Amino acid sequence: QLQLQESGPGLVKPSETLSLTCIVSGGSISSSGYYWGWIRQPPGKGLEYIGTVPNTGTTYHNPSLKSRVTMSVDTSKNQFSLNLTSVTAADTAVYYCARHNGDYTRWFDPWGQGTLVTVSS
């Protein structure tokens, strides 16, 4: 059974870069045709799509994040990563990684448990 687990610092200072990794277990991140995504949820609020990254090819990110997002896949470590630059308090959220059930036009399943990242000095 495929499992995903987010990893990274729980506290980031304003203007710095938030870096998270999603460790994939129970299956290969190189599995043909699957894309990988990031979603976040500010405390007490709804879900916001951050972006999608494939093993190779085009990444997709939410334009609302104004190109602050970079994502990558490391097949040798069976993990994928998110970097979000120039963070502010508005970036405080639970960050989830998830797998698309196919390419980027598919729903998310499964999801990681999520990790709370707080932006504060």
Added chain:
Amino acid sequence: DIVMTQSPDSLAVALGERATINCKSSQSVLYSSNNKNYLAWYQQKPGQPPKLLIYWASTRESGVPDRFSGSGSGTDFTLTVSSLQAEDVAVYYCQQHYTTPHTFGQGTKLEIK
């Protein structure tokens, strides 16, 4: 971006009764080439990640109780819980995956009356 609007924001239903949640998209999420609606439903309980319930607007995910059903096409969709159980208390989200950025509804909180 496609805007997803759910109604109501919260809903209280008696145990054993029917609960209905609506989701409207600002543009159609029906892909004409395969006649599929790119609409999913998720359930989120406190402290947990969202759990997939329904995809293609009406296909129930494996293991999801059959009291959950999805319907609709184009821009208007519904999630129905036919007989509410205590474990169904949660926030429910619809999501369009027709185009990026994928977008979610604001969520509907389902409670017991």
